[in-house]
Amino acid sequence: MSRNNSFVKNGFLAVFYALLVSCFVVGICEVRFPSFFTIDDSQNEYLGFLRQYGQTWLSGEIPFITKNIFIGDNAMVELQRGIFAPQNILASLVTCLIANPLVTGWFYALCNVFICCISGYIIGRSLEMSRDISLLLGFSIAINPVFLYQYAGPWWNAANGHAWSLLAIATYCQLRQRITAGAVIANFATTLVLLASGWPHGFIGYLAVVAGFSCVDLAYGDPLKAVFRRCVPLLLAGIAAIPVYSEYVFLHPLLNRATGWENADNFMVPSLSQLLVTFSPTYYEFMNYFGGYKSVFIPVGFSTLFALPVAIFFRNSVRDRVLTACLVILGMTTALALMPSQMGILRWPLRFVPYVSVFAAITTFYVFSKRDVVESSFRRNVFFGITALLFVVSASKNVFERPKVVALELLTSIALVAVWFLYARSKKVSGKDIGLIVPAAIPAFSLLLMLASMPSLGRIYLPVNVLPAHVSVPAAVNMQGNLLSFVPWGREHPKEAADLQSSLFGYYNIRAINGYSPNGQDYTDAILTHDTSHTIFKPDDIIPKLASAVMLPGNPCLFDLFAVSSMVVSSDTYQKYHHDLLACGYHKVATAQSGMLYLSTPKAYPSNLAYSTQTGVKVERETANSMTFSVPAHTAPVQMVLSRQWWPGYTARGLNCKVNVSSFQDVLVQVNVPAGCAGKLTVSYFPHTWPLALGCLLVGMLGLVIFLWQLSRERKLQLILQMR
Numbered sequence: 205m206s207r208n209n210s211f212v213k214n215g216f217l218a219v220f221y222a223l224l225v226s227c228f229v230v231g232i233c234e235v236r237f238p239s240f241f242t243i244d245d246s247q248n249e250y251l252g253f254l255r256q257y258g259q260t261w262l263s264g265e266i267p268f269i270t271k272n273i274f275i276g277d278n279a280m281v282e283l284q285r286g287i288f289a290p291q292n293i294l295a296s297l298v299t300c301l302i303a304n305p306l307v308t309g310w311f312y313a314l315c316n317v318f319i320c321c322i323s324g325y326i327i328g329r330s331l332e333m334s335r336d337i338s339l340l341l342g343f344s345i346a347i348n349p350v351f352l353y354q355y356a357g358p359w360w361n362a363a364n365g366h367a368w369s370l371l372a373i374a375t376y377c378q379l380r381q382r383i384t385a386g387a388v389i390a391n392f393a394t395t396l397v398l399l400a401s402g403w404p405h406g407f408i409g410y411l412a413v414v415a416g417f418s419c420v421d422l423a424y425g426d427p428l429k430a431v432f433r434r435c436v437p438l439l440l441a442g443i444a445a446i447p448v449y450s451e452y453v454f455l456h457p458l459l460n461r462a463t464g465w466e467n468a469d470n471f472m473v474p475s476l477s478q479l480l481v482t483f484s485p486t487y488y489e490f491m492n493y494f495g496g497y498k499s500v501f502i503p504v505g506f507s508t509l510f511a512l513p514v515a516i517f518f519r520n521s522v523r524d525r526v527l528t529a530c531l532v533i534l535g536m537t538t539a540l541a542l543m544p545s546q547m548g549i550l551r552w553p554l555r556f557v558p559y560v561s562v563f564a565a566i567t568t569f570y571v572f573s574k575r576d577v578v579e580s581s582f583r584r585n586v587f588f589g590i591t592a593l594l595f596v597v598s599a600s601k602n603v604f605e606r607p608k609v610v611a612l613e614l615l616t617s618i619a620l621v622a623v624w625f626l627y628a629r630s631k632k633v634s635g636k637d638i639g640l641i642v643p644a645a646i647p648a649f650s651l652l653l654m655l656a657s658m659p660s661l662g663r664i665y666l667p668v669n670v671l672p673a674h675v676s677v678p679a680a681v682n683m684q685g686n687l688l689s690f691v692p693w694g695r696e697h698p699k700e701a702a703d704l705q706s707s708l709f710g711y712y713n714i715r716a717i718n719g720y721s722p723n724g725q726d727y728t729d730a731i732l733t734h735d736t737s738h739t740i741f742k743p744d745d746i747i748p749k750l751a752s753a754v755m756l757p758g759n760p761c762l763f764d765l766f767a768v769s770s771m772v773v774s775s776d777t778y779q780k781y782h783h784d785l786l787a788c789g790y791h792k793v794a795t796a797q798s799g800m801l802y803l804s805t806p807k808a809y810p811s812n813l814a815y816s817t818q819t820g821v822k823v824e825r826e827t828a829n830s831m832t833f834s835v836p837a838h839t840a841p842v843q844m845v846l847s848r849q850w851w852p853g854y855t856a857r858g859l860n861c862k863v864n865v866s867s868f869q870d871v872l873v874q875v876n877v878p879a880g881c882a883g884k885l886t887v888s889y890f891p892h893t894w895p896l897a898l899g900c901l902l903v904g905m906l907g908l909v910i911f912l913w914q915l916s917r918e919r920k921l922q923l924i925l926q927m928r
């Protein structure tokens with residue numbers, strides 16, 4: 205009974221501790237730099253789509269398609285948005301219901317730091333570390349710099365995926381201890397959410413961890429059956445998650461995703477020294493990063509200040525199975541982190557660095573928990589030599605770019621000596637819990653050092669847009685249709701629609717052609733040519749194409765089929781293409797504060813029905829995934845073009861005749877209604893592969909039930925044998 209009470213007590217303490225860590229980390233980061241958790245992609249992509257997704261969820265639909273954002277509209281292709289991940293569903297509702305654009309970033313950061321902290325605690329306890337060392341491990345994992353700076357601020361999907369991969373690793377470590385029904389369900393659920401998060405590096409990192417543990421367990425004599433059974437929940441979750449990925453795989457020939465194997469400019473590939481100096485929160489190396497080859501003031505490989513003293517003054521042995529597994533996993537993840545810049549569809553090995561740091565921390569605290577301290581003058585000299593050398597090398601590299609960092613590096617050296625003094629020289633490590641105040645102060649101090657030298661990625665490496673709750677649109681601008689903006693990049697303090705870029709239009713509920721897509725659609729990209737996934741459009745390529753007449757009755761411009769009611773262009777572009785734009789009905793109606801021009805047409809497109817050969821066709825209802833039309837009696841075939849991006853999966857129903865839904869120039873949705881066929885017509889999108897793929901979800905769930913039943917049966921049999 206006391207053991208159960210102790211378990212519950214420690215569990216509550218771990219949750220409370222993780223909450224405190226989450227609030228401290230998020231609070232101190234946000235105080236240090238406002239918008240710490242809302243910069244770059246989090247603004248340019250996620251805020252706009254999340255608001256649209258939230259509105260779709262609230263309307264009772266699954267947000268497969270966004271009706272108000274054209275580029276990047278298909279969530280089944282844009283896996284990075286993970287529409288089925290619990291955090292993303294909640295975040296979309298938060299974004300939809302709360303006007304403050306920073307709240308979503310805070311929400312994500314609190315959730316993910318909490319999950320990381322709890323995961324570290326579970327991993328520590330599963331590897332038989334003490335309660336307090338496990339809590340300390342959780343704190344150290346939660347302030348991993350790549351996770352905190354690069355993920356939690358700009359790449360929300362990466363932060364989600366990394367956090368859930370750590371929880372999946374934690375539940376796998378529990379399975380290694382003992383295969384119970386609770387551990388199996390937990391590992392299945394966390395792996396499924398990890399896969400639903402759409403962060404491939406997270407899943408690959410998790411696979412590397414499972415592979416490392418499995419190989420070591422086999423080498424130490426565990427039966428193959430036992431090792432395999434620990435992987436069954438992972439395999440079943442992989443089967444159940446097939447619907448998340450099936451559409452992307454099926455539609456891959458349509459996508460413009462960069463692939464291949466190359467190492468152009470060694471972009472986002474860390475150096476080995478950045479990974480080896482895992483004990484310094486102020487070690488900064490040169491790397492090809494955003495803005496060129498420069499000293500990156502993020503301690504890429506940092507895991508914990510304990511690492512160097514532990515490596516030098518604590519005895520360890522490779523005969524220890526856990527330590528061996530940690531070292532094997534460290535080798536595997538380090539290899540992944542040093543791979544070429546582009547590996548198939550995977551890019552930028554920096555994304556594997558957090559797993560190097562995590563297992564450096566796990567290895568450090570595992571050895572630390574063994575309490576076997578060895579002091580000698582030789583070890584002491586090595587320790588002080590490395591500490592001094594690190595300070596001299598790092599300071600000499602960075603003094604020319606940011607002199608104040610030198611003082612912070614000196615503080616790191618002093619902190620390293622303090623850790624040695626407290627836990628090696630004084631041998632203040634015992635079999636009992638070590639307390640929380642002093643060891644918790646060390647990761648907190650490390651975080652403060654990092655924030656002092658590098659307050660955020662904002663304004664140093666990445667642009668920061670301070671977003672208002674609302675933006676204005678001049679009254680003369682026709683917003684009854686899609687806005688097409690040729691703004692080069694958004695303004696730092698946007699105030700009106702002409703200051704926005706990418707998918708931010710969706711955040712302010714402005715229908716727009718602009719969006720964000722790292723995958724793209726080949727045929728769309730051929731017409732709407734742009735730079736990077738931010739879809740910064742090229743007017744010299746696009747305007748002549750969209751101003752050309754289409755071979756349809758009435759000879760509409762291609763602009764009309766995209767339902768473009770207004771544009772934002774520069775004065776130079778307007779002068780250059782004045783006649784083309786005028787021929788399609790666009791006139792200058794207003795001038796933005798930035799000097800950009802608003803152009804509008806008198807035509808209105810209240811829905812995404814952009815063109816119809818039968819003027820009597822009316823749109824009765826439009827949602828994210830469907831449009832319902834009232835088709836009047838007609839004697840000639842009706843051809844309709846919807847200003848929605850074409851994807852296989854669009855179908856029609858409702859009329860007593862076969863209605864063909866196909867692509868218009870492989871870009872837009874085209875609907876052909878035969879002559880004499882009238883009534884209510886619904887054109888809707890549903891993932892093309894799901895009629896088959898959803899069966900995989902059922903197979904995975906059924907497999908889990910069977911596996912749990914088998915475990916229960918074996919346990920009952922063991923109890924019967926014990927009674928005999």
